[in-house]
Amino acid sequence: MFSNRISRIQPSLTLQMTSKASELRSKGLEVINMSVGEPDFNTPKNIRNAGINAINDGKTKYTPGAGMPALRQAACDKMYRDNNLKYQPKEVIVSCGGKHSLYNACQVLFQSEDEVIIFTPYWVSFPDFISITGAKPIFVGTNPEKQFEPNFEELVSLITPRTKGLIINSPSNPTGGVWSDEAIVQTLKIAEKNNLWVFSDECYEQLTYDCKFKSIANYTDKTDKILTFQSCSKTYAMTGWRIGYTAGNSEVIKAMSKLQGQSTSCPNSIAQTAAIEALTGDQSAVKEMRNVFKNRRKLIIERLNSISGVKCAIPGGAFYVFPDFSSYIGKSLNGEIIKSATKIAMYLLEKKYVVSVPGDGFGSPNNIRFSYAASDKDINNAINALEEILNEIY
Numbered sequence: 139m140f141s142n143r144i145s146r147i148q149p150s151l152t153l154q155m156t157s158k159a160s161e162l163r164s165k166g167l168e169v170i171n172m173s174v175g176e177p178d179f180n181t182p183k184n185i186r187n188a189g190i191n192a193i194n195d196g197k198t199k200y201t202p203g204a205g206m207p208a209l210r211q212a213a214c215d216k217m218y219r220d221n222n223l224k225y226q227p228k229e230v231i232v233s234c235g236g237k238h239s240l241y242n243a244c245q246v247l248f249q250s251e252d253e254v255i256i257f258t259p260y261w262v263s264f265p266d267f268i269s270i271t272g273a274k275p276i277f278v279g280t281n282p283e284k285q286f287e288p289n290f291e292e293l294v295s296l297i298t299p300r301t302k303g304l305i306i307n308s309p310s311n312p313t314g315g316v317w318s319d320e321a322i323v324q325t326l327k328i329a330e331k332n333n334l335w336v337f338s339d340e341c342y343e344q345l346t347y348d349c350k351f352k353s354i355a356n357y358t359d360k361t362d363k364i365l366t367f368q369s370c371s372k373t374y375a376m377t378g379w380r381i382g383y384t385a386g387n388s389e390v391i392k393a394m395s396k397l398q399g400q401s402t403s404c405p406n407s408i409a410q411t412a413a414i415e416a417l418t419g420d421q422s423a424v425k426e427m428r429n430v431f432k433n434r435r436k437l438i439i440e441r442l443n444s445i446s447g448v449k450c451a452i453p454g455g456a457f458y459v460f461p462d463f464s465s466y467i468g469k470s471l472n473g474e475i476i477k478s479a480t481k482i483a484m485y486l487l488e489k490k491y492v493v494s495v496p497g498d499g500f501g502s503p504n505n506i507r508f509s510y511a512a513s514d515k516d517i518n519n520a521i522n523a524l525e526e527i528l529n530e531i532y
Contacts, residue, residue, distance in 0.1 A: 147266035152495055159493040170520045172508045173493040175311065176377040177457070179430075181412075182423040185374060188415035192408045201407050203399035204391070205232025205383070209410045209417075213368075213383045216417040221343070221353040223366065225385045231394050232413075234405050236341045236369035236382030238398075241267050243365055243384060246393045247335055248273040248302055255296065255304035257288055259460065259502040261311045261339070273302065277501060282451050282462065286315035290324060297328070303335030306354055309342035312500045312507040313460040314435075314453020316346055319357070326358050334363065341369040341382070344424050346455040347432045362387055372456075373424055374416040379409040431457050434510040434517060441521040442508075445528060457511045460497070464504045471531045478503035482527060490523035 155173040162169045180186075192198070204210065210227035217223040233239040240263070248254055250272030256264045258277050265275040278293045280286040285308075306325065308317040317325075329336050338354035355361045369382035384394065398404075435453065442450040442461050450461035463479040471481060480496035483506045487493055497505030510517060 143270050143272075146269040148262075150262055152262055152499070155493050155495050158487065162491055162493075167491050169491045169493060170512070170516045170523070171493045172510075172512060172516070172520050173495045174509050174511050176511060177372060177375040177427060178511045178513070179375045179423075179427055181375050181379070182416075182420075184419050185376065185412050185416045188419075189379075189408050189412035192411035197407055197411050199407060201404045201410060203404050204395040205230070205405055206407075206410045206414070209414050210383075212414045212417040213385065217353075217366070217368070217385060221340075221351075221356070221366075223353055223355055223385065226388075229388045229391055230383055230385045231391045231398065232381065232383045232405050232410065233394075233398060234382070234402050235380040236339070236367055236371060237263060238380070238402070239367050239369075239382040239384045239394075240264075240337065240339065242394045242397055243337060243367075243390070244268055244271050244273075245397055246390060251300060252302040253298060253300045254302055255293065255334075257286070257304075257306070259286065259310075259312050259497065259500040259505065260305075261307055262499045264305055264307075265501075274300075276301070280315075282313075282460075284321075285317055285451070285454055286310060286313045287317050287321040288325060290328070293325070293328060297332050297334075301332060301334060303337060304329060305337040305339060307339040308354075309346055309351075309453075309455025311342070311456055312458050312495070312497070312502075312505075313451075314456040314458045315451075316349070316351075316454030319352070322354060322357050326354070329363075330358070330360055336364045337367065338364060339367050341367065341372055342456040343368060344373040345428055345431060345457060347428070347435060348454050351455070365390065370413050370416050375423075375427065376409075376413070376416060379406070379412060381405060381409050381413040431510065434512070434514065435459075437514060438508065438510045438517050438521065441518070445521075445525055447528065457509055459508050459510065460500075460502070460505050461508070462505050466528065466531050467504060469531050471527075476531070479506045482506065482531075486524060486527050490527065492520045492523045 159171040244267040248271040252273035268275045279289045365386035370376040447465040483496040495507040
């Protein structure tokens with residue numbers, strides 16, 4: 139009945155868990171949502187006002203398929219200001235969120251028989267973006283003790299003549315890991331040697347806590363095969379506005395624009411106008427949100443690492459922690475053997491109404507992702523509930 143491409147992809151686990159949280163709340167239950175992949179702040183007022191003004195001013199028509207010229211220029215100005223990247227508007231396309239940007243690029247560059255390298259743990263959508271093109275995702279392990287940087291021997295061993303590209307996500311979803319300069323340089327050298335496309339997913343680029351973020355394209359002069367993906371979603375608490383953008387090789391951008399013109403036509407005109415204000419206006423809200431997240435990171439890390447049998451590395455960015463529950467695998471919970479941390483996550487949901495995201499969806503079955511885009515109260519209550527659940531394991 140359906141095309142075979144649909145069988146290549148899986149439903150988004152993160153969205154499933156968010157939906158489950160909404161369902162429980164609709165039943166009147168008091169739910170703590172630690173699965174959410176978005177800031178728990180409202181979009182800053184200056185950006186909201188720009189959207190309201192866009193409606194009142196009649197900016198509600200189609201725009202150029204690749205985005206408003208003013209927004210593409212704003213993206214260039216922002217990347218120069220914050221990331222020391224020099225792009226022209228013809229090298230930028232605006233899409234319906236960072237996810238749409240990445241999907242378009244995969245469609246343009248990858249096809250059947252290609253292989254694309256993904257580092258585990260990975261964002262849930264990366265394998266499906268690749269699989270739906272007919273290409274094959276190839277998984278490379280990482281080191282949790284070093285911000286989930288690649289296992290380079292494994293990386294080199296898995297590159298074949300069919301390898302077409304690799305995806306870097308630093309700061310990472312789900313781990314929050316931020317790669318060192320040395321790891322990025324080594325990865326780029328391997329990519330250049332093998333003539334690979336490099337996708338740099340930088341949607342959390344404003345959320346690093348221990349060092350200033352540096353875009354991947356700053357590490358080399360050979361940037362023709364590097365695509366930079368950024369987004370308004372996390373930086374400006376604009377997840378629902380759906381604005382992301384890609385910068386890179388103008389021919390790739392042109393091809394992405396051609397594809398986008400036949401799919402979404404253009405991004406939302408009102409959201410684009412608001413995004414111009416986001417990228418060029420007052421940036422103080424970004425710093426304020428980052429400081430709050432940093433304090434929450436400290437709280438949740440201290441709570442998790444105080445629990446016997448739980449190991450949690452300190453993430454360098456984003457707003458996620460990815461604790462390891464390996465010591466509980468093979469033990470019993472509620473009369474059943476724990477085969478993966480999914481059992482713990484689901485029991486936590488069913489008994490304590492705490493929503494998290496099992497690591498299975500990220501290619502890491504012994505882990506659970508918790509978002510600290512939540513209040514201190516919710517963080518403490520969630521970890522209290524987790525401790526109670528873990529005390530039932532024997």
